Amino acid sequence: MVAMTARHGAEVAVIGLGVIGGSAALRMRDRGTALRTFSASAADRAGASAAGIAVAPSLDEAVSDVGLVLIAVPLDKTSSVAEQVLGCAPPKATILHAASLQRTEALRGMPEVMARLIGTHPLAGSHRSSFTAARADLFHDATVCIERRADARQREDAEMFWSLAGARRIEYATASEHDDAMAWVSHLPQLASTALAAALAARRAQTPNDFVAPRPGPGGRDATRLAMSALDIWQPILERAPAATSHALRTLEEHVHRLRVALENEDWTTLHELWEGAGRWRSGIEGEGST
16 A cells, blocks of 8 residues: 555554455455554454464554554444544544444444544455455455545545455445445345245255255355354344345345245246346346455
8 A cells, every 4th residue: 555655654454354354454465565453353363363464462553553444343343443443543544444334323333433434345255254264355356335425535545445455346325325225235135045045944844854955956055155144243234224124125025925926826927027127137237246
């Protein structure tokens, strides 16, 4: 980060070394970016250190003289970690977070904390957690959603950081616009995958000797991959999710209902309409980047 380092005369800090923070740190390591990190997880600290990433003894030491801090911790920990970061980082440092929601009500932070904290959410991730799931190429060609309220310096720093991390596209939106979008492109896929896996699990419990239900093919495995995501990560997100999440789930229920009724009534016109519309949408998003 030549431009940012020249202005601040310091390094970048990444706080949190799970999938998002760990992947960003690995990419910065590969790019030769001056970097310090910290995680509350001893296992993640050990994994990062073994991977050649500089891990500070404490959060305070990680951020004490940096020009930019990325906070990449679970949603329900973001505001408390940000408060600690603000108490130790330089007054002019750019403070970013990578949480999956950006509204003040979702982060539940104090006004003075929220004023300095800018959401930058990369549309990339994994159903796995911890540093062991981190990859240096996780953000390759990804889209990053940055809060529109960021000032010119914060935008410059955020765009430079995420471009070095591998992102291809930057989108600016209000926190509410971002969170409502996540209801559809993040929360709904997770809930749909969980529901499908739950249905298959119920089928297996009812007919344990059935040949198909316990052994879904590649399509079934792809569609249920997100069902392996950890609830301790998702529960705070769903607890703080916007009303749009419930609306998205109701819309899915309506489409599943239409499919079932069409099949039962042999209404191939309706089935064709749903099938073709879904196929056109899916074909149209090919090549748009990671989500």
